[in-house]
Amino acid sequence: MSEKNYEIYLGNDLGFTYCRDATAFRVWAPMAEAVTLNLYAEGTDGGDAGNSADSALRKNDLPRSVAMVKSDGGTWFLKVDGDLDGVYYTYTVTNAGVARETADPYARAAGLNGMRSMVVDLNRTNPEGYAGDHGPILKHATDAIICEISIRDLTGDPSCGAAYPGTYPGMTERGLTYPKQADPANTPAGVPTGLDYILDLGVTHVQIMPMYDFGSVDEGNPSDENYNWGYDPINYNVPEGSYSTNPADGAVRIKELKEMIASLHRHGIGIIMDVVYNHTYDIENSCFQKCVPDYFYRTNPDGSYSDASACGNEIASERTMVRKYIIDSVLYWMQEYHIDGFRFDLMGVLDMETMQAVSDAASSIRPDVLIYGEGWTGGDSVLPDHMRALKCNTRCMHGIGMFSDDIRDTLKGNVFDSEATGYINGSPETASELLCSIAGDVLWANDPSDTIHYMSCHDNLTLWDKLTLSAGKESEETRLAMNRLGAAIIMTAQGIPFFLCGEDFARSKTLPDGEISENSYNLPLSVNALDYRRLDTCRELHEYYKGLIAFRRDNALLRLPDAAAVSKALHFHPICDHVISYTLTGDAEQLFVVYNPNPYPVSVSLPDAGIWEVYIRDASAGTEILDKIQGSTSVSARSCLAAKIRISSLNS
């Protein structure tokens, strides 16, 4: 559908503008014949506008439903006198003779399950000192080390011991351990859970699975089965209600989310928000569709809806008012919630011009904002490939990172074939395919900051389950070695390392009947939640991850900011017997890194005759010197070796 017949509105006051003595409403509905504003005391259907319990409205002597006035650029406008803080509202939009009630597309607060929007004085939702709240400042994007979490999964399991499991407040609880330490002086040390687990890892950022308001979980009915990842947006600018202790009051979730963000920031953790602008929960009941039929969705030439998201619809990001909506939304989360970065779900559905505009607008507010996403789609799109933010078009954009399916699949085998193997789990002959990723994927990326290196995320099998299904004949000890080697490659390669929380303790998504799930998006919490009993039994693997993270943070040579720096510092040695080795040379020191994927140890010659300090070897990693070596050394089966030498000793 062409958009040429639509008036556009580029003002910044869509939605509500609150003042204590009046609130103005503006909604874009350029084809509508009439728009009515409806005010309610309650956030759900129960509290009808005419209900006698309607005290907030009575107190202010507010009208129930008022016709809005046609205004500039296809918008409808109305100013209502009185203090409307806490008043719920909807619009009734009449298009082509059909009147439909809808939430506000620009809603910033909402009632239970998001069907009614709410006017809120956002100032009263700010925690103390919120104006000074700020996430960690990144010198380079490659300094980020990202762990993916879900608010519900991180603290939802009983083994976490949270007082507010699965909620925003649960994410702020300190001192949690498994087992619970009733008497710390007389019980063995437990493993850290919840926030303490994240802090213990030493990561710089968490990527949080959807926390905008999604439609698939009934917010009024918490239960193990009432679970969904939330890749089904209904209100893009409202926090999800099921993570709040009181989803019925639209202000509570906002305050609780801000408190969670401020808490993570106080502990030095940046927050990357998972955003799903590529599709909505559905078309029929979407606020976009009710306001401007078919404008927000791409259609095929035959009139059917294009479905590159594989979720029934795809957003027409290239249209002026859709692009504006996405940019406005991202900037709102940055400014109101202090979000530090964004992970775009199925970013390949969105057009490049929109993604570049998002990146430019976000970086103008904050130069170190992280913008990256999935450079692919879930199906074919009606919009041509050369216009969309696909991984193959990375070089046509700047400041936009992509998940590297190259390193993911080369390390452990094709993601869609559970038995397929890669470099770490039985196919060491793929060594040469890894070199590009180790160098920052600069064959398709502009710089290492454009590539997100990972082995596991919320989608598909966990790394441990993948190793179980692809290398189940090997002993558990061997599979742990494979896991360690993969993690070491991710944490030493040039790029931005990323892992699913729990990868460090062999997380598994296993159903009660023993079946392994490769897509747990709507399975119960008990399948998805982090089981800290497993961390208790996998402490060594967890310590290895911690050591790798600490080593990376300690060595700028592993975090080179751009392709020129990589070209200058990185030197690969010839691959021999599938063993990859390379040096990274800086001004003051040189690193030597070796990956041995073979089921037997290999001997390697050190690149310089001086004395090398070993920091990663066998099952150990960290910032402490493990050993000092000279001449040549042995690298154990399926393991990484990393050693360092001072340049001064090189010259002597």
Ligand code: CA
């Ligand atoms: Ca919701």
